[in-house]
Structure formats: C-alpha cells, structure tokens
Amino acid sequence: MSDALLNIQNLQTSFKIKDHYYAAVDDVTLEVNKNEIVAIVGESGCGKSALAASVTGLHNKDRTKIEGHIYYKDKDIVNTSASQLNQLRGSEIGMIFQDPLTALNPLMIVGEQIEETLILHQKMSKQERKQKVLELLEDVGIPRPEQTFHQYPHQLSGGMRQRIVIAIAIANKPGLLIADEPTTALDVTIQSQILDLILKLKKEMHAGVILITHDLGVVAEMADRVAVMYAGQIVEVAPVVELFDNPQHPYTRSLFHPHCPNRNVYMLFRELSRHYQACRVLAAVFNHEFPGSQKMLTRKNLPCMKSVQIIMSDVLVTNIFTSWIWRKGELIMAFLKVEDLHVHFPVRSGVFKRIVGHVKAVNGVSLELKQGETYGLVGESGSGKTTTGRAVIGLNEITSGKVLYNNHDLAGLIRSKEIQKEIQMIFQDPYSSLNPKKRVLDIVAEPLRNFESLTKQEEFSRVGQLLDQVGLSKESIFKYPHEFSGGQRQRIGIARAIALHPKLIIADEPVSALDVSVQAQVLNFMKDLQKDLNLTYLLISHDLGIIRHMCDRIGIMYKGRLVEEASAEEIYQNPQHIYTKRLISSIPDIDPKNREKRAALRDEVKREFDKKINNYFDSDGIAYDLKPISDSHFAALPGEGL
C-alpha cells in the first residue's frame, strides 16, 4: 500500500437513470498526499463533483453504485458502514461547498453550526467549545468573532458565509479538505481572499486538499498537481508547471493551445466548447486521435456525433481567434446616454415605516453607448450595476438624472410603445424568469401580443422564425420550459427579448446561472445576433472574463459610481483607479510560474488599496468625477496627484 493520504483506485461511480446505470466517474485512479493541493479540472458534467461525492459518501445511496476502492489512511471508504463514515466526515475529511448562500442552515446562528461539528467529534466542555469556535472564526478571518457567533447566515455577506463554511470544514483539523468550486459564486476580489485563506490553512494543518474547479487561473494559482478530467475519466495528471508547459492529452492541449495568449485560455475553452458542441463532439475528436477512447463514444449519454469530421486543427483555432477581433464599426452619435443618474432607495424603519434615510444605489452615473457596440458594466455585488441597468429599462424609478435614448428622455415619463419595444432585457436566471406553466409559444409570443395584433397563423410563424433564429427547433414551440436545459432556456429568453426587433438589449448577468461550457455558447450566440440585427448591448456582469470577451468598452462601478471607463484592452493593460487595479490583480493568473510574483503583486495592490482608497473619495465619501486620461480612457482620480 502506498503511503498517500488518499488513494483512489479504479473508482467507478454510476448513477441510476431509469433502470440503467451510467458511469459518471469511469475507472479513476488518483492519489492525494499530505500537504498537497490536487486540482481536478474539467467542464461541468465531466464527473469531478461525482468524484468528490464518492470520497465523502455524500451521494444518494439508492441511485448510486460505487465500485473500486478509496483508501483514506488505508481505510477503504467504499466499504465502511454509515456510522463509521459519519465518524470520518467532519473529523478527518472536511468539505467546502460552492454556494455559501445556500450552504448554511438559515434558522441556526452560525456559532451553533460550527459547534455542532465539534460536539460530534470531540469531547469538550461548553466553555472550551465556545472558545474553540471563537478561535476558528478568528482563524478564517472574521473580524468580530464574538458578534458573528450569534448572527444568522442571512446577516452575513457571501464571502463571510464562505468563511463560516470553511471554519466548519476545518473545525476538527481534518487530514483532507475537499473544496468543490469554492469561489465560483463569489466576486473576484473575495475569490482571491478565500483562495489565500485555503492556502494558509493548508500550510498550517499540513492537510491534503482536493480542489475542484473549472477555472484554470485558480488552478495555476493554487495547485501542486493537476488532474484533468474529461467524460468521467482522468485523462492527464501532472505537476502544475509541467501540465501548463507541456500538456499531453488533446483535451488538455485544447485548453492550453499555443495560439491562445495566456490571458485568453479561459475564453478558448469557451470558444472550443461552442465549436465542438461541448463535450460530445470532443469525444469524437478524441476518438480520431486516440483510438483507445472508443469507450466514451459508446456511452449512451454522449449521443451527439454529427460533427465527427471536425478535427481539431491549428487552422480552426486560429480562425476562432481572428473572429474575436471586434468590429470597429461605424460608430455614430450616442445611442443611449445616461446623464448623472441617481437611484436612491428609501430606508424605512419603525412602526409606521417612516423614511429614515436613503440607500444611494446609483449615485451619479453618466455613460454613453453607441449603436452596435457592447458596453460592459463591471463591479462587485452591491456596486449598483444592476440598478443602473434596471433604471435604463424603467424597472427602477429614477431619483434624478437623465436617460436619453435616441434623444428621447426616458426619465419619469410614461414611455411610448415604440420605445418600450426597442429596449428589451435578458434576465439572469433562465430557470426562474420563464413562467413554468406556459408553453414556449406563449412565452415568446407574449411581447408580440402586447404590441402587435397578429393572427394566430402569423404569430405561430413569427415564433417559429424566432426559435429558428436562436437555434431551437420548431418543435419546441409546444414544449414547456422544464423540458429544456439551462442554455436552451436562456435562448428562449433571448428569443423573447428579440421578438419585437429591439435596438438596445440590457443583459444582466445573462450567463452567470449557466454552466461554463454553456456560457460560451450563449455568449457567442449573443455576439452573432448582435452582428445580424445590429444590436446594442449593455452587458452587466461581475465576471471580468465574460466582459472582456464581449465588450468594446468597459465601465467599472464601485459604490454606486463609475470609477473608470475605457476599452477592454486599455483597462487590462493600464488600469488607473485603485479599485480597478485591485480588481485586475485579483483575477487568477494562468501561469503557475508567476504564482509568487502575482501573490506579491496582489498583496502590494491590496495594501495600497487599503492605504489609499480614501484618497479616491471626496470628503462626503463620493468618488470623484471621471477625468480623461486619454481620449477614450476616463478615471475618477483625485484632482491633485497622489
């Protein structure tokens, strides 16, 4: 027996779907040592989460079959009883979940939730336990442990909640930590804090860590070794530097293609998955290069084989990249102009709900969109980006300021039908923004019914046309939303948005609820559509990767104000405002060799940020107005130099 901490041998995890078992994890062998971070990378559906669930025994036992062996310190987890497994979980194996907003019990104060795991695995007096919880809270960087102990999860921010989840995971000093996409749901600045925390704890506890992620940047920053997972199998395992320098397997190679500059690997991943119809067709490509991967093709859950002829070639990849160079189009006068927009929400309190103050969600934002361009609004949650978008379309009342659309003022007026038609919105969550009780026909035709009087026949053919345009078959017209996947649902949402031939589309986090490979499909589809219909997008997102991929110009929002505005490249290469610098430095870098340098830079920027951020606000705590840096670059810098 090897002396590895965790030793997975020939693991096969199968899920039962309608009386058949499908292997989600297919013959996986992997070791994790003490004091080592092993990253498992792969797109959604490749089986990486199923692998983690098998290790912790958190799968649904009625529907799952596990074969093979998982040895943790020479104890085989596959064949342990439920009570022995409970002993192991929480004390020896700690788990960090993806979404901190749903991972904590909403009815229990967080102190109790941390205490629970101590009660189960250690004998302590009440005082000792409380003391230990407070220490844990301090370890994970909670500023006021005593106060936080008595708070409920909803009173804490997402980053704080993830710290609590981590505190629970490390409470009993586990030998193995499993982090399943621990930062996917968090803002990028919080992401780097949480990643640093995991690194620090790993060093202190000498624990082995399995880090599951789809983000190569996170891998490069964190991992010691990387396992690339594809279609249930581990196709390549290597130390991180080696893997990034010299990937062997075609799938891995596709992730690190030489034509792809480092920063764009993530994008390439998305592009490729679009061209290869995600996983399924890649399987065909593999088969071409690797006859041994025949097994994947026979799997029933990989049915799409229609593009077998696509062979991954340098030519194709190059083409993908050249098509990225955005059209520098015939940009005319401002199409949408927002001038000094303020949206304030009243804060009410007391028995009679008197207004006691205002939350200044948007506090003086001005921006201009030209027809046919994509403008990206970036910022962390609470920065006011969503409110800005909603104010433009009229879903939030404007406190003061102007929104000029084609020189019509939209503020405070009842909008004419014509303008209502021309501005449409794509919503964030395709699961909840489509009425589950309505058929696709009714969903897509609803705006048509409001604005145009069509006969049944005309309506039918228009909806069919729209579905065709968004790449859905005409048969879907009588289906209900639940019959579609997330990506397809978002396409339905887009069909609804473009039904009235709009000119401006406000897309609020259009893909953040979707899987990464599906994100690429939807985003690229949005780009194609923009070309075809000459659309203007106001794209709102917290994901800098998406914004960079999609947008011509970017506006960075911070605390209700625009602090910097420039072209996407300019923002990346030459950030001016301290907050932009911090944001850019927080994005995980793709090159593992830069790790130390990046970390140092990040620390430096953070220190600078903490020290100087106040200089960037005037005496009322409001960011300065934008000043030109060059003719297309604006930043909210203080009047005198720093």
Add this chain to the structure above:
Amino acid sequence: MWTFTIRRILIMLPQILLLSIVIYLLAKMMPGDALTGLIDPNIGPEAIEAQREKLGLNNPWYVQYWDWITNVFQGNLGQSFQHKLPVTELVSQRLINTFWLSVMTLILTYAIAIPLGLISGRHNDTWTDRMITGYTYIGFAAPIFIFALLMLFVFGFHFGWFPTSGSVEPGAVPGTFDYFISKINHMLLPALSMALITTVSTVQYLRSEIIDTKQKDFVLLARSKGVSESRIYRNHIFRNSLLPVAAFFGYEITGLIGGSIFIENIFSYPGIGQLFLNSVMQRDTSVVTALVLLFGIASILGTLLSDIILSIVDPRIRMK
C-alpha cells in the same frame, strides 16, 4: 420583533372596521329586519311603523350602523328574539364550548399531521409513504359531514364508545374532576372527526416541504460534518420544513370555523356553530350578525397569530 407585532396589530384595526361594515350591509340586505320575528301578526301597520321609528330602523344605513357599532363596542350585541336573551349572554357560554372543541381539534390535527408528514417525507416513494398519501387523498375527497356521520354511527352508536350528543353529562357538577372528564369525553369524537379531515392538507404540506428541504445544500453540509441521519432530521430539516406549516396555522383556524358548523350540528354539540345554523334558519338577525362578526375577527386573529409565529421561528422575518 415588537415593532413588527405592533405594526401588524395596527393594520388589523382598519381590517376589523371594514369587516364590520361589510357584515352590517350584508345583514341589511337579508329580507326582514330585527323587528320581523318579533311582530305579533295582530298588530296594525301603524303600530309597526311607530315601533320602527322608535327603534331607529327608518334612519339611513350609516346612522344605523353607527348605533350598532357603538353598541357592539359597549358589549351590547342586541337581543335574540328566538331565545329572548341578550346575544352576548347567549353566545358566551357556547363560545367557550366551541373554543375548547377547536383547541382539541387543533391539537389532534398537529398530533396526526406532524408524525405522518415526517414519516412520509423522509421515506418518500416507499410503501409507507404511499399509504399515508393515500389517506390524505381520501381526506381531501371525503366531505366532512359524511365522514362525521360515519364516525358518529360507528363509534357512537355501533360500538357505543363515545357519547353521541351534548357537551357534558347531564347532572355533572361544574368544577369536579368527573365534569372535566365528561367534557373531554364529549369533545373527543367530534374533534377527532374534524381533525382527521383537516389534517390532510398539513400532512401534504409537511411532506413536500421535507422532500424539498432534504435536498438543500445546508443538509449536504450537515452530512459532511458527520451528523447522523436522525440528528439531521431533528436539527436541520424539521424546523426548516415547519415554516410553511406555521404560516398556514392561521388559515387552519378559518377552516375550523367552517368545520365546526357541520360538526356541532351532527354531534348536537352546543357551540356557536350549531347556534349559527339555527339562527340562520330562524332569521334571528342580531345573533347571525354577531356570530359572523365573531368568525371574521377570529380569522383575522388567526392570520395575526401565524405572522407572529412565523416571525418567532424565522429569523429572516424577525429582523425586518
């Protein structure tokens, strides 16, 4: 918490006022008035008219409403012509009977619903679950008055285990232990008949809520802490699943009022449900109006109660 409760109570006042106006107008629209049942057919029309004038029945409706509502606030709900008693006196004794019957029914309802809902939600799609849901479908489908008649026949007449009418053994002395036992004994069968039917919606609620909750992330996290299955249900799933049941509690009271009208008549139980039906038949307007007002206030209080309960169990509401 307190501001929440106080605000909630303040909202209640206009609700009750509005309710009283609606009820008064409805009563006015019924054929006949407070005088109709009292009139001796031999009296001449002039005398009747004089009496009407004297009682204020010819005043505009809002004046009459004002007279009525000020009386109500002073505890004077009028006179029942049928029983020749003040309505207040007539209602108060029966109200206590109905109150205890309702409390008993509520206790039985939750005593049945919570274990059944828990079992069927925890072991969903097993045979036990199918039997429990089968029962709930029968409960949804069976009309309460047929079911109650059946219970009365089987357990009251056939087996003779329970008394079949009244609220207490005649001759029992109030305050003694026997009196108390006899009261309970008389309530048991009607309460059980009602509870077995009203409980099914709560069972279903709890079941689907548990099925929903047990897939939540925080339950997964609890499992990853090594919490045993029974403790997970006790500490994490159960309380979260009870939230909608608690929210439903107030409406349960509204349902009880409807149920008690049937049940009290079938079991000849001297409560306000029986009085209500009786008074409607006899056109005893003042009693009917008073009772409808009472029922309305009970429903409003019920929703108040569920809001308060919810704000106690759910910290997310408490804070607002």
